[in-house]
Amino acid sequence: MVQHFLVKGRVQGVGFRWFVQNEAARIGLRGWVRNTEDGDVEVLAAGSPKQIEEVLLLLHKGTRGSRVDRVIAHQLAESEGAELNAFQIEGAW
Numbered sequence: 292m293v294q295h296f297l298v299k300g301r302v303q304g305v306g307f308r309w310f311v312q313n314e315a316a317r318i319g320l321r322g323w324v325r326n327t328e329d330g331d332v333e334v335l336a337a338g339s340p341k342q343i344e345e346v347l348l349l350l351h352k353g354t355r356g357s358r359v360d361r362v363i364a365h366q367l368a369e370s371e372g373a374e375l376n377a378f379q380i381e382g383a384w
Contacts, residue, residue, distance in 0.1 A: 292338065293335070293337045295367055296363065297334075297362070305357040311350065318338065319338060320338040321376060322378050347362065
């Protein structure tokens with residue numbers, strides 16, 4: 292399963308990307324997390340439906356200093372995740 296998430300709220304400058312990378316790697320997901328130009332955080336994750344569900348719960352939870360207002364999720368075709376490797380933090384945008 293391949294899922295794209297856009298996390299809105301106070302999610303930049305609060306360790307959110309590091310938190311997502313750490314938790315997604317622990318869960319065993321492939322993919323990436325990065326900041327967007329407009330202050331959101333974008334996540335692309337590939338894994339089992341159970342792994343995707345777990346990371347979605349963590350995205351809603353966030354870090355101590357974050358405030359997650361909304362998580363927008365879109366399921367993508369399996370082919371979108373074919374070249375994803377170990378979960379990592381990507382550049383700012």
